[in-house]
Amino acid sequence: MTRSIPLPPARLAFAPDGTPFSESCGDVYHSAAGGHAQARHVFLSGNGLPARWRESGTFAILETGFGLGLNFLATWLAWRNDPRRCRKLCFISLENRPFTAGDLAIVHAAWPEFSALSAALRARWPMPGAGRHRLELECGVELALVFGDAEETLPGLDDAVDAFYLDGFSPAKNPGLWSPAVCRNLARLAKPGATLATWSVAGGVRRALSAAGFAVEKRPGFAGKRQMLAGRRLPRHPGSPLQGTVESVD
Numbered sequence: 318m319t320r321s322i323p324l325p326p327a328r329l330a331f332a333p334d335g336t337p338f339s340e341s342c343g344d345v346y347h348s349a350a351g352g353h354a355q356a357r358h359v360f361l362s363g364n365g366l367p368a369r370w371r372e373s374g375t376f377a378i379l380e381t382g383f384g385l386g387l388n389f390l391a392t393w394l395a396w397r398n399d400p401r402r403c404r405k406l407c408f409i410s411l412e413n414r415p416f417t418a419g420d421l422a423i424v425h426a427a428w429p430e431f432s433a434l435s436a437a438l439r440a441r442w443p444m445p446g447a448g449r450h451r452l453e454l455e456c457g458v459e460l461a462l463v464f465g466d467a468e469e470t471l472p473g474l475d476d477a478v479d480a481f482y483l484d485g486f487s488p489a490k491n492p493g494l495w496s497p498a499v500c501r502n503l504a505r506l507a508k509p510g511a512t513l514a515t516w517s518v519a520g521g522v523r524r525a526l527s528a529a530g531f532a533v534e535k536r537p538g539f540a541g542k543r544q545m546l547a548g549r550r551l552p553r554h555p556g557s558p559l560q561g562t563v564e565s566v567d
């Protein structure tokens with residue numbers, strides 16, 4: 318891709334219990350009870366994975382907030398270990414403050430099971446320029462990193478998405494990534510029957526997703542959390558104002 322405006326890097330910091338922490342957002346990057354286990358419980362199981370990708374040739378996942386890439390690595394590992402995996406896995410992830418490859422290496426060292434995949438990811442890690450960076454990681458696995466504010470980049474995407482991972486810090490601390498306009502754009506990109514999952518059950522998030530055209534339900538949460546949210550794109554009705562709309566920032 319052409320040279321683009323560099324984004325401000327994320328600054329690696331840790332909460333007192335050792336969990337990676339964002340000083341700018343005042344929130345942790347993953348549950349203190351475990352990043353890999355949280356990814357499996359909330360994002361993979363919440364979207365019916367790995368079972369659902371067995372029904373497809375290509376399966377596309379869109380994530381709000383790449384962060385440390387733990388959800389991506391967990392998904393890639395699950396895909397690799399699944400003898401009935403789909404032919405192609407496309408993982409699109411939005412991020413406005415990417416870490417450096419060096420900081421990813423420091424954090425990923427806590428998960429030895431990711432060591433080979435982390436090395437492959439970091440070897441192809443792009444410069445932090447705004448825009449879409451396509452990484453062919455192995456035959457059948459493509460990661461598209463969309464660097465920039467999701468509120469600005471989402472309206473320009475035209476991917477057809479099977480599953481959404483909503484992982485953008487707490488909605489109370491980072492409301493922009495959970496806004497009604499963002500939710501409408503997710504619904505616009507959703508394939509029929511697309512699913513979503515998130516650890517947040519905040520009322521504002523549920524209302525924004527429902528208004529955008531997702532049916533949402535609470536499920537048992539991960540570790541200390543009582544609940545999480547799972548959802549499914551409702552069928553579009555002809556003439557619906559949601560159908561095919563391209564939303565910009567509210």
Ligand SMILES: C[S@@+](CC[C@H](N)C(=O)[O-])C[C@H]1O[C@@H](n2cnc3c(N)ncnc32)[C@H](O)[C@@H]1O
Nearest residue numbers: 382383384385386387388412413466467484486
């Ligand atoms: C909880 S962390 C994501 C953790 C990640 N999914 C993982 O597996 O490691 C939230 C991420 O969302 C990013 N983020 C927050 N607001 C954003 C925005 N408006 N646009 C794009 N990314 C955003 C943050 O920089 C942060 O990396």
